[in-house]
Amino acid sequence: MxxxxxxxxxxxxxxxxxxxxxxxxxxxxxxxxxxxxxxxxxxxxxxxxxxxxxxxxxxxxxxxxxxxxxxxxxxxxxxxxxxxxxxxxxxxxxxxxxxxxxxAGDISLLKKIAMHLAFEEEEFRKYLKIYLKEGHSFPKARELALKKVSSEDFEFLPxxxxxxxxxxxxxxxxxxxxxxxxxxxxxxxxxxxxxxxxxxxxxxxxxxxxxxxxxxxxxxxxxxxxxxxxxxxxxxxxSLNDFFEFFLYRAIVYKDFLKEQFDVKEGLENRFYNHIFSSSSLEDLLSKVKTKRYTLTRLQRIFIHCLVDSKVNQKTxxxxxxxxxxxxxxxxxxxxxxxxxxxxxxxxxxxxxxxxxxxxxxxxxxxxxxxxxxxxxxxxxxxxxxxxxxxxxxxxxxxx
CATH class of the missing domain: 3.40.50.620 (HUPs)
Structure with a gap:
């Protein structure tokens, strides 16, 4: 079939x-x-x-x-x-x-952009490294690097x-x-x-x-x-806010629970610990933790993985x-x-x-x-x- x-x-x-x-x-x-x-x-x-x-x-x-x-x-x-x-x-x-x-609705355009990502030519990797060092999130750094190596008119929409x-x-x-x-x-x-x-x-x-x-x-x-x-x-x-109290419970009982959790690195756990007990809601907490590198969507995923106690590794x-x-x-x-x-x-x-x-x-x-x-x-x-x-x-x- x-x-x-x-x-x-x-x-x-x-x-x-x-x-x-x-x-x-x-x-x-x-x-x-x-x-x-x-x-x-x-x-x-x-x-x-x-x-x-x-x-x-x-x-x-x-x-x-x-x-x-x-x-x-x-x-x-x-x-x-x-x-x-x-x-x-x-x-x-x-x-x-x-x-x-x-x-876009244009498969040929999408294929051209995908080629850059699939094979990551040296020039693309060079620009990606530069933008990541500047503190951009990975998606943003990749977008900026693609704009450098591609002349295609491509909108970075979801x-x-x-x-x-x-x-x-x-x-x-x-x-x-x-x-x-x-x-x-x-x-x-x-x-x-x-x-x-x-x-x-x-x-x-x-x-x-x-x-x-x-x-x-x-x-x-x-x-x-x-x-x-x-x-x-x-x-x-x-809804997402339904789970905020569960997150608070884990923070109270397991003081180091954020360590080794999915995508928690570069001292991000400290930003959570610094704000978690002074936040009135999940939205309030994530707004305080958010940075240029850690977007709101990425933080929401980290929050969910912490609830599930997920220590999965992206490379794996x-x-x-x-x-x-x-x-x-x-x-x-x-x-x-x-x-x-x-x-x-x-x-x-x-x-x-x-x-x-x-x-x-x-x-x-x-x-x-x-x-x-x-x-x-x-x-x-x-x-x-x-x-x-x-x-x-x-x-x-x-x-x-």
Missing amino acids: KAAGIIVEYNPFHNGHLYHLQKTKEITGADVVVAVMSGNFIQRGEPAIVNKWARTKMALLNGVDVVFELPFAYACNSAEVFAYGAISILNSLGVNWVVFGSE NNILGVEYIKWILRTDSKIEPLTIKRVGSLYNDPNLGSGSFCSATAIRQNINNLELIRDKMPPFSYQVLMEEIESGRGPV LLSTKPYIRVLGFNSRGKRYLNSIKEKVKYITKLDSYIMKNPECNSLLELEIRASQIHALKYKEFHKYLQLEFKQHPIYIPSRE
């Missing part, structure tokens, strides 16, 4: 996502669309507003055929690591295309950057996947305004989540229905193949899974997998812990702490 891959968060699934999905089917003619989706924490360092099982259901009801999990260690990480994890999974699955949205990273890893892994891009329509990625049309950003939906009538027309009916069910059941919305992640775990599928997806089962070892039932593999993959251990922490903010949370083990892949018959 010819398969098109998409890399998603669906936080939550909105009309722009449906447009992307429909265009993916149109331009590839694929037999099946497989999604690699972030779990309960997302790339910008925030919890998903509802859990991955609800978002999997949204995806399947709107026409995705199979949903695979992007492990926490990759999902809540830099664009480079996020993209590596997703492309690695799609490589393992042997998909024919990866289709992503971008502000979806463009991710698209370039996908292509970079396709090049570096000598992948046979063909990258395709769809021009992003409607509002920008971080635009907080709902606007008057049917398209808006997921950011705008999350910021207006307490007024469900305002967001109804911005989401496909199935997505809106699932979101309503989750909120009415007390399983959302979950970029040399490790993520596990392949199925979160859900429809009838077409079931046929696809059957067609690849001889070549691809994928996890469907976590409880039985762990029984057969008692050592448990360290990436999977992190995923379980992250999901349990996310569940602490649900009403009647005790019912959901073992959800990772009890929930088998969601199956929804295809509407063919």
Whole structure:
């Protein structure tokens, strides 16, 4: 079966996502669309507003055929690591295309920029080192270095950057996947305004989540229905500030808990310790810790990894193949899974997998812990702490 891959968060699934999905089917003619989706924490360092099982259901009801999990260690990480994890999974699955949205909508332009990053010529490395020494964050230093070595008119916007990273890893892994891009329509990625049309950003939906009538027309009916069910059941919305007290608890009980945590270096732990007990909220704390090198998004990711007690190393992640775990599928997806089962070892039932593999993959251990922490903010949370083990892949018959 010819398969098109998409890399998603669906936080939550909105009309722009449906447009992307429909265009993916149109331009590839694929037999099946497989999604690699972030779990309960997302790339910008925030919890998903509802859990991955609800978002999997949204995806399947709107026409995705199979949903695979992007492990926490990759999902809540830099664009480079996020993209590596997703492309690695799609490589393992042997998909024919990866289709992503971008502000540029020009695959040839994105390929040209990706070439600089994939092979990092000497001139590029020289400028990157200079800008890092000046105290710029890594993304900013890389942007400035690219502008020095490339004459292309390229805007460093969120979806463009991710698209370039996908292509970079396709090049570096000598992948046979063909990258395709769809021009992003409607509002920008971080635009907080709902606007008057049917398209808006997921950011705008999350910021207006307490007024469900305002967001109804911005989401496909199935997505809106699932979101309503989750909120009415007390399983959302979950927000970053919900976890501030947990962070304070760790700081009180484990005075050196920040040492050796993910991405904590250059004395950053001292900036946290200096401000943590005088901050009224997480937003207040991060505003005090933020520097030119440590952006707000990067600090949010550090915060989440500290909650999960994640000591993952970026170099290790970029040399490790993520596990392949199925979160859900429809009838077409079931046929696809059957067609690849001889070549691809994928996890469907976590409880039985762990029984057969008692050592448990360290990436999977992190995923379980992250999901349990996310569940602490649900009403009647005790019912959901073992959800990772009890929930088998969601199956929804295809509407063919």
